Amino acid sequence: MKSVISALSAKLQSGEWSSLYLTEKYIKEIERRNPKLNAYVHLTFDEARKNAEAADVMISEGRATPLTGIPFTLKDNIATDGLLTTCCSKILQGLKPYYNATVWQKLKAQGAVLLGKTNMDEFAMGSTSETSYFGAPLNPVDTTRVTGGSSGGGAAAVCANLAAYALGSDTGGSIRQPASFCGVVGFKPTYGAVSRYGLLAYGSSLDQIGPITSSVTDAALVYDAIRGDDKADGTSCPTPDGKTVLRGDVKNLKIGVAKEYFEGISPEIKGAIDNMIAEYERAGAQIVEVSIPALKLALPVYYIIACAEASSNLGRYDGIRYGYRAKNYTSVDDMITKTRTQGFGKEVKKRIMLGTYVLSSGYFDAYYKKACLLRKTVESQMAEAFEKCDVLFAPTAPNTAFKQGYSGGNAVETYLSDVCTVPVNIAGLPAISIPCGVDKNGMPVGMQIIGKKFSDALVLDTAYYAERENLSLCADVEGGVKL
Amino acid sequence: MSVDQKTIKTLARLSRLEFSDEEIEKFAPEFEEIIDFANRINEQVSGDTESIREVVTRTVGWEDLREDEVKESLPNEKITSNVQAENGYFPVRRVVK
Numbered sequence: 001m002k003s004v005i006s007a008l009s010a011k012l013q014s015g016e017w018s019s020l021y022l023t024e025k026y027i028k029e030i031e032r033r034n035p036k037l038n039a040y041v042h043l044t045f046d047e048a049r050k051n052a053e054a055a056d057v058m059i060s061e062g063r064a065t066p067l068t069g070i071p072f073t074l075k076d077n078i079a080t081d082g083l084l085t086t087c088c089s090k091i092l093q094g095l096k097p098y099y100n101a102t103v104w105q106k107l108k109a110q111g112a113v114l115l116g117k118t119n120m121d122e123f124a125m126g127s128t129s130e131t132s133y134f135g136a137p138l139n140p141v142d143t144t145r146v147t148g149g150s151s152g153g154g155a156a157a158v159c160a161n162l163a164a165y166a167l168g169s170d171t172g173g174s175i176r177q178p179a180s181f182c183g184v185v186g187f188k189p190t191y192g193a194v195s196r197y198g199l200l201a202y203g204s205s206l207d208q209i210g211p212i213t214s215s216v217t218d219a220a221l222v223y224d225a226i227r228g229d230d231k232a233d234g235t236s237c238p239t240p241d242g243k244t245v246l247r248g249d250v251k252n253l254k255i256g257v258a259k260e261y262f263e264g265i266s267p268e269i270k271g272a273i274d275n276m277i278a279e280y281e282r283a284g285a286q287i288v289e290v291s292i293p294a295l296k297l298a299l300p301v302y303y304i305i306a307c308a309e310a311s312s313n314l315g316r317y318d319g320i321r322y323g324y325r326a327k328n329y330t331s332v333d334d335m336i337t338k339t340r341t342q343g344f345g346k347e348v349k350k351r352i353m354l355g356t357y358v359l360s361s362g363y364f365d366a367y368y369k370k371a372c373l374l375r376k377t378v379e380s381q382m383a384e385a386f387e388k389c390d391v392l393f394a395p396t397a398p399n400t401a402f403k404q405g406y407s408g409g410n411a412v413e414t415y416l417s418d419v420c421t422v423p424v425n426i427a428g429l430p431a432i433s434i435p436c437g438v439d440k441n442g443m444p445v446g447m448q449i450i451g452k453k454f455s456d457a458l459v460l461d462t463a464y465y466a467e468r469e470n471l472s473l474c475a476d477v478e479g480g481v482k483l
Numbered sequence: 484m485s486v487d488q489k490t491i492k493t494l495a496r497l498s499r500l501e502f503s504d505e506e507i508e509k510f511a512p513e514f515e516e517i518i519d520f521a522n523r524i525n526e527q528v529s530g531d532t533e534s535i536r537e538v539v540t541r542t543v544g545w546e547d548l549r550e551d552e553v554k555e556s557l558p559n560e561k562i563t564s565n566v567q568a569e570n571g572y573f574p575v576r577r578v579v580k
């Protein structure tokens with residue numbers, strides 16, 4: 001892996017390329033490849049050209065930052081003033097927000113170039129991006145397979161070299177799992193490290209914005225550019241000053257391995273991760289066995305809490321102030337019901353119904369309240385594990401990218417594919433997924449490095465060792481903008 | 484755990500969603516399967532799961548609250564820019580007789 005952002009930035013700084021030239025290169029490639037891949041759902045080329053011109057001025061005036069002039073994408077659930085933001089749902093058809101998400105404000109101020117909004121599962125509810133109103137994106141590594149989800153479009157765009165980096169959101173694995181399926185890097189920061197202002201909410205106590213990139217170095221650069229306290233998000237927190245330093249220093253690092261993370265994992269994936277662990281051990285890291293019995297509760301706890309929060313968060317979509325409104329109705333109440341019935345897809349309805357069920361009187365204590373208590377148990381057992389180790393190594397997903405159409409089958413079986421990623425959201429921890437070899441079909445395997453709260457820098461640095469030693473290679477896909 | 488059609492209809496009404504009888508018939512077994520899945524929280528695991536009894540409430544002291552200052556809000560034209568606004572209002576069908 002090498003840093004795409006640093007390499008492009010060097011070309012811009014040296015004056016070899018202008019940002020506008022680079023942006024036009026990306027636009028050309030997107031026009032050529034996106035009709036098939038469906039990674040982007042809204043293109044913002046006018047905005048991109050404006051951003052690029054502003055970036056070129058910044059560079060000429062010596063005001064450039066590492067991200068100045070570099071083209072990127074935002075997931076379609078991140079608000080962009082005057083530019084379509086639809087959560088890939090019919091109910092938000094045509095919505096142009098009237099404010100910018102904090103992350104986009106920050107990147108814009110640093111001269112970033114927005115190429116478009118990327119495909120996702122409707123309201124981020126899914127693990128394959130197939131619930132998108134605009135149809136699924138295809139995995140650039142093998143277009144008969146899914147990208148993973150829900151930030152599947154962003155992962156596909158980065159993998160296919162149609163953006164230097166992407167911002168996604170991760171409620172139960174939605175950055176890490178598609179990154180793993182597409183053979184790129186996905187980083188979910190500590191809950192609160194990056195402002196959620198302007199992220200259209202799914203499960204507010206779990207949602208977190210983070211980067212999808214083609215290297216750990218790039219993930220650190222983007223993370224540094226978007227993190228920090230924000231008055232507009234009461235759950236955001238200050239993060240350390242200065243840039244994240246990557247040394248790849250793993251000598252005496254204590255790596256925890258929890259057997260519960262490997263239950264039901266395909267032997268190929270387990271083998272790939274065991275090999276990676278052995279490489280770290282050779283470099284002087286200590287391997288520590290830990291046990292987190294409550295991990296098996298994390299998945300049902302996650303679905304109860306996420307759906308409860310979603311049923312409340314999605315209550316605002318009534319067709320009155322923006323988006324789709326049903327045509328024929330007899331009263332305001334009828335209008336709201338018809339709008340929601342016609343506007344939401346099947347998976348979203350299912351999760352709203354489950355959320356309503358677990359919050360309704362008679363079931364609240366048995367489900368929602370109990371899930372909140374068990375969430376604490378998962379959190380405290382993970383904290384206990386971190387008393388014995390600095391980071392945890394685990395698979396990102398129990399499988400590699402499956403064939404398109406798989407999620408049309410059994411719902412619960414699809415939910416099970418989030419088993420390795422949700423504990424991190426439940427406990428609010430930082431975690432990165434890095435490429436860790438390929439399976440027999442040549443599909444990328446992902447490995448997670450998980451840290452305790454606010455140890456984001458350590459997680460990135462631990463991952464950087466694999467990058468520096470060429471142990472972690474991103475998928476190499478033909479086409480797109482290459483150096 | 485069985486979820487009857489009446490429960491599904493009640494949940495749909497609370498969620499402001501409509502399902503035809505046919506859809507409910509299809510949806511009921513799927514929903515039941517998901518409830519069964521949610522019931523896995525009752526599985527026993529080793530370690531302490533019972534003693535953590537304090538519900539996750541965060542008490543905010545007065546000193547944690549920000550000052551109540553008047554700030555500029557978004558202009559009306561922007562807020563109504565996503566609908567065919569009438570005189571700066573969101574148009575809906577009459578709700579009072």
